[in-house]
Amino acid sequence: MSITLGQYIFERMNQLHVKTIFGVPGDFNLLLLDYISKVPGMRWAGNANELNAAYAADGYSRVTRLGCIVTTFGVGELSALNGIAGAYAEQVGLVHIAGVPATSSQNNRLLLHHTLGNGDFTVYRKIKMSAHLLNVNVMLKDITTAPSEIDRCIREAYIHQRPVYIGLPTNLVDIEVPRSLLDTEIDLTLPETNAAAEEEVVSRVLDLIKGADNPIIIVDACCARHGCRGEAQKLIELTQFPTFTTPMGKGAVNESHPRFGGVYLGDLSSPDVKEFVNNKADLIISLGAVLSDFNTGAFTHRFSTNDLIEVHSDYTKIRNATYERIQMKHVLNTLLGKIGSAIKDYKPVELHFPSLKQKIPSASGTGKVSQEYLWKAVAKFFREDDIVITETGTSSFGIVQSKFPNETLGISQVLWGSIGYTVGATLGALMAAEESKKPSRRVILFIGDGSLQLTVQEISTMCKWNLKPYLFVLNNNGYTIERLIHGEKASYNDVQPWKHLKLLDLFNAQDYENITVNTDKELDELFTDQKFAKNDKIRMIELHLEEMDAPISLIEQANKTSQTNAS
Structure with a gap:
């Protein structure tokens, strides 16, 4: 008839299909961790460090819509903070549970380890940065209200797609609460919308x-984050409006759809996309826009307030008017039910985007691997349902040139841009994919040799769980993105060369394959190899690239960033 609070919190996560808990053990969370194994089907990932665990929970959430990390008080939660910040910036639902000292220790202000020595046990969760990064920040103290507080935090993380913090004192973990509380599911209905404002919004739209003669749709990251991919696809089908994504929104719509035009990146877009969006569109319907520098071509997007409708997760902006408390999912569904009369006279314009139909250049057999060849050739390797993860730098800019098959999930951290993020995110995505019961679903990482050195330990966790990613390491001898911005020959952009093909052996992988690629012909043969296409083992693929070779969009972005920094 009863259940411990420690098990209760994991039972609640399990009800929302969170099957893997990320984190690092510490003396203030050990009692709590005992209860993970008591929930059928749930597992403890056991990460190399808390930063990687936060990245992993972020990557897991982007596949499932909610992730969970457990850290210990002070040292653990602060180590995770950078990953939590990235989840906040990029709107990723994440529950951060910190095991904290017992309430008696807090009340008596004991001089415990992991404190600052001043008896203040609230300092970590109340430091300015932490307070800003958490949608909800709760320290549990009363067992009678603890279950409802846990439910509230989980609901906030899921609905608003932001991190939440739950401080769980050690002395509350084993106290029992009524098991019947689990019978009532957490209410995940969206907050009440402003009905009058929504009616006005739909009418104006x-x-x-x-x-409009030439309306278009641009789908961005927050449309996918807030579970509106289906509504976006229906809008495209009904209206037949030309549709584009941004770099952050890549993979949010079916890129094989005949009305898909490509990726819009302001002045850094391909010439045909730039011309169409900037000069032909007379109405832009933007879904979930994140107008950051790396997502807009250094703010070169041509969005005039006179021809712009911005639909965000909890508000809508039409021209200069902002309507608060308008849920994206609500307003899109209402719009879908009424849009027929507005488009009855619309005649779909013929679309011709040469950049989408570029032929993959033939391998020379003697030419070195280039960024230009890589990002066009890799498109023939991708298949439906892949998860493609690209690190900040040449990878996240280069992938814009690659066409995704339908149902491909793209993961990158274009806004927060913390280098090394993708190794942990790959682990999280792998574990989420494994739980999806789709054994053929592949997880493919592209990361530079510099970024890899920040978080390489998490490959060890992949080996521990016998996971089977494709790990493409772009070896261009250091931080190319930084060299392009400033310090091309500066030693601070160098990294110590590693023998990357020794890593899987170092981490004791049981079934693995190491591959080195030096020429475009070798790369072409790899992408057409049917044995390689089967994700039956963990693979490390080292691509040797020229030091300053980079996608043209990154070169132009770096130049603009350099100018911005100088001014």
């Missing part, structure tokens, strides 16, 4: 669509 319909009027603007009626008056």
Whole structure:
């Protein structure tokens, strides 16, 4: 009839299909960790460090919509903070549980380890940065209200797609609460919408669509984060409006759809996309926009307030008017039900985007691997349902040139841009993919040799769980993105060369394959090899690239960033 609070919190996560808990053990969370194994089907990942665990929980959440990390008080939670910040910036639902000292220790202000020696046990969760990074920040103290507080935190993380913090004192973990509380599911319905404002929004949107000759749709990251991919796809199908994504939104729509035009990146877009969006579109319907520098081509996007509708997760902006408390999912569903009358006279324009139909250049057999060849050739390796993860730098800019098959999930950290993020995120995505019961679902990482050195330990966790990713290491002898911005020959952009193909052996992988690629022909043969295409083992693929070779969009972005920094 009862259940411990420690098991209760994991039972609640399990009800929302969170099957893997990330983190590092510490003396203030050990009692709590005992209860993970008591929940059928749940596992403890056991990460190399808390930063990687936060990255992993982030990557897991991008596949499943919610992730969970457990750290210990003070040293553990601060180590995870950078990863938590990335989840906040990029709107990723994440529950951070910190095992903290017993309430009696806190009340008596004991001089415990992991404190600052001043008796203040609230300092870590109340430091300015932490307070800003958490949608909800709770320290449990009363067992009678603890279950409802846990439910509230989980609900906030899921609905608003932001991190939340739950401080769980050691003395509360084993105290029992009524098991019947689990019978009532956590309410995940969206907050009440402003009905009058929504009605006005839909009315104005319909009027603007009626008056437009060349409306377009741009789908961005927050549309996918907040579970609106289906609504976006229905809008494309119903309207037949030309549709584009941003780098952050890549993979959010079906890129094989005949109305898909490509990736819009302001002035750094391919010439045909730039011309169409900037000069032909007379109405832009933007879904979940994140107008950051790396997502807009250094703010070169041409969005005029006179022809712009911005639909965000909890508000909508039409021209200069902002309507608060308007849920994206609500307003899109209402719009879908009424849009027929507004588009009855619309005649779909013929689309011709040469950049989408570029032929993959032939391998020379003698030419070195280049960024230009890599990102076009890799498209033939991708298949439906892949998870493609690209590190900040040449990878996240280069992948824009690659066409994704339908149902491909793209993961990158374009806004927060913490180098090394993708190794942990790959682990999280792998574990989420494994739980999806789709054994053929592949997880493919592209990371530079410099970024890899920050978080390489998490490959060890992949080996521990016998996971089977494709780990493409782009070896260009250091931080190329930084060299392009400043300090091309500076020693601070160098890294110690590693023997990357020794890593899987070092981490005691049981079934693995090491591959080195020096020429475009070798790369072409790899991407057409049917044995290589089967994800039956962990693979490390080292691609040797020229030091200053980079996608043209990154070169242009770096130049603009350099100018911005100088000014």
